[in-house]
Amino acid sequence: MAFEKPRIRIRSAHGFVLILVTVLSGCSTTRPDQTPDYLMRQRAQYAQTFLDETNERYTALLRRIKRDLDDYKAGRRPDPPCIDYLVVSGGGDYGAFGAGVLKGWRSVPASDPLARPRFDVVTGVSTGALIAPFAYLDDPAEDARIVDLYRNPGPDWIKTRWPISLLPSNLSLATVPGLEREVKKQVTPELVARIADPANATRLLFVNTTNLDDGSPRVFYLVPEAHRAAQTGDVSRFQDILLASSGIPGAFPYREIDGAMYVDGFVTANITFGARVPEESRLPGLWQRLYPGVPMPKLRYWVVFNNQLHAAPIVVPARWLDIMERSIEVSARAGSLTSMRQLFLLAEVARRRRNADVEVRFIAIPDEWRPPKPGAFIKETMNDLADLGEKIGADTRNWITEPPAQ
Secondary structure (H helix, E strand, C coil): CCCCCCCCCCCCHHHCHHHHHHHCCCCCCCCCCCCHHHHHHHHHHHHHHHHHHHHHHHHHHHHHHHHHHHHHHCCCCCCCCCEEEEEECCCHHHHHHHHHHHHHHCCCCCCCCCCCCCCCEEEEECHHHHHHHHHHCCCHHHHHHHHHHHHCCCCCCCEECCCCCCCCCCCCCEECHHHHHHHHHHCCHHHHHHHCCHHHCCCEEEEEEEECCCCEEEEEEHHHHHHHHHHHCCCHHHHHHHHHHCCCECCECCEEECCEEEEEHHHCCCCCCCCCCCHHHCHHHHHHHHCCCCCCCCEEEEEEEEEECCCCCCCCCCCHHHHHHHHHHHHHHHHHHHHHHHHHHHHHHHHHHHCCCEEEEEEEECCCCCCCCCCCCCHHHHHHHHHHHHHHHCCHHHCECCCCCC
């Protein structure tokens, strides 16, 4: 019987059928060896650096919000300030939906209290990391630009290494020449310079990746990365961070940054919203410490979930590859739902413990939606999702305010 050509189903990290790497032992590309003790020290050092950097950036944000609040109270500002926090999930080619949502949302009249705001914090994971810089710039032209990218997938975005794709010495099952080309084409020095604009100094933009060497999540704050790129004139590191966050392990090539191996941020968190920060150092707790007795302005989390909440029911073929693929898909979806419920729980903790006014809303692809054509990165499917996203995003009644059910 002929061996079946491997499939790549890109819905974020659960496309890594490519656990085949664990089944097929053999040689691999040599990388510098590090002792477990060294990697443990590196992990501990980064964990502390992350907390320190997050505290510094949250503090700068809240100080700006406090100035806005003082201006409002003094009559120098017409509306009270509000902290808006955008969270864009992973989802592979289904990122076309999220790009469409953001474009459609902009068409909501400013008089609507749920009209698209200028976000104070933008976070992204995997395909969401590719969308996040464009959402951060708060520009209709950038909305159209990212939607156009998802509407026009190239035939070489993903190229399987077939017929030698299963050799364990390969860096990945596939290469992504077209995707790399598009990222480099879109993430230009001009775009990075706009992110580094001093006007954005107190706004946050960050993406999640996974450091496979030390086994931990890694958040990259992209505003300081943009400053570094602007100073050196080299945007390749900025581009590599985005490609790392969206690099499905085993399927796509990994990215080496600062000597470590980085892959899809989905592996450690499909949405990122500061959950690893201690409660007293999250925005409500930090505000209360900085400005005791002063109520914090409203905090709104907006989650764009680039997938359906629940995996579509199917009859799974009785073959190990299909069983493994399906199990990973269901497991990944369950983990994402748990993260979303955690965000709702953290908001409730802030309301009860800090008397904070915190709202959480999310939008997802309807469970009943089905792709018009099978396969990954199919133009018809991605355009259908972009159309759906624009339609859903244009109607603020589609934002869901209750935690997702299991």
